[in-house]
Amino acid sequence: MSEKTIQVNLSPERKPKPESNQLGFGKIFTDHMFVMDYTEGKGWHDPRVVPYQPLTLDPASMIFHYGQTVFEGLKAYLTNDNRILLFRPERNMQRLNRSNDRLCIPNIDEELALEALKKLILVDKEWIPTAEGTSLYIRPFIIATEPFLGVHASNSYQFIIILSPVGSYYKEGIQPVKILVESDYVRAVAGGTGEAKTAGNYASSLKAQEVASQKEYSQVLWLDGLEKKYIEEVGSMNVFFKIDGEVVTPALNGSILEGVTRNSVIHLLKHWGVPVSERKISMQEVYDAYKAGKLEEAFGTGTAAVISPVGEFFWKDEKLVINEGKTGEISKRLYQTITGIQNGTEQDPFDWVVEVHQEAVAK
Incomplete structure (x- = not known):
């Protein structure tokens, strides 16, 4: 599946950007999110970037009752010369699929997931903070959505990616x-x-x-x-x-x-x-x-x-x-x-960083 198949629906309203000293960790979220659905017999389908919004789920959705879910965490960084960098994102997607296997969740297309991640970051690139120690935290996750009160692997899922501008995880910072x-x-x-x-x-x-x-x-x-x-x-x-x-x-x-x-x-x-x-x-x-x-x-x-x-x-x-x-x-x-x-201020002898090239985003 190519990047062109990822539909983009931009939010008509944009939230105010926080000051760097107000960020904290995981409390503020950007204007958009990525969503893709899975249906038994159809597979993963309908990848899309949409305005950040609440999820609507049946109360019997299996995620609520049996905890069938996995997630990842990685970050995007803005360099001094305005490049957007990711740090070893392919390993996060590989690990997500290992977690999927353990939780009996269908594997995702890792290449598509990375394309979706980059597309979402470009849509919300103005949310990447620039102060020292800050970054854009990325949370991909998958939840079981089939409404059924019985213990088996779900027949439907949603794969979602949300973004959050963050400061230091610990209030102590790099202090012990x-x-x-x-x-x-x-x-x-x-x-x-x-x-x-x-x-x-x-x-x-x-x-x-x-x-x-x-x-x-x-x-x-x-x-x-x-x-x-x-x-x-x-x-x-x-x-x-x-x-x-x-x-x-x-x-x-x-x-x-x-x-x-x-x-x-x-x-x-x-x-x-x-x-x-x-x-x-x-x-x-x-x-x-x-x-x-x-x-x-x-x-x-x-x-x-x-x-x-x-x-x-x-x-x-x-x-x-x-x-x-x-x-x-x-x-x-x-x-x-x-x-x-x-x-991007130190040499990368291992080719760990991946640049998100800032091409135009489809409206």
């Missing part, structure tokens, strides 16, 4: 955050849906996050669901530790989401000649390294925050203050390099 090690609740187990980007994973994390917030911690560190011993993720991010000169991150095991930023960090570290390994790592190993003075840095990685340094872990009634609560050199270098590549 405090993390509570979660020993009671579980995010996911191998064989479950942990490696898919689906809503239920995040809903099940809310209680632990509530407890962490009450104790004035920004996020939780998730341990494995079987032994509650091995580290998996931090909040909704992948996690890395620098121990005695080596950077270690938990190996993908079926319950850990394969992050695009995680993959990028591993590539960069290898490119720089920094020792990096993917393996099982226990909280006890991290604690022992801390006591031995060998835990040099810890940081989370994800699309929203890019790099989120960890200044403190709280585990078994003990505070583990890392690098005197300051941002480490590796964390800082990774953040500056990745955001520099994303913003």
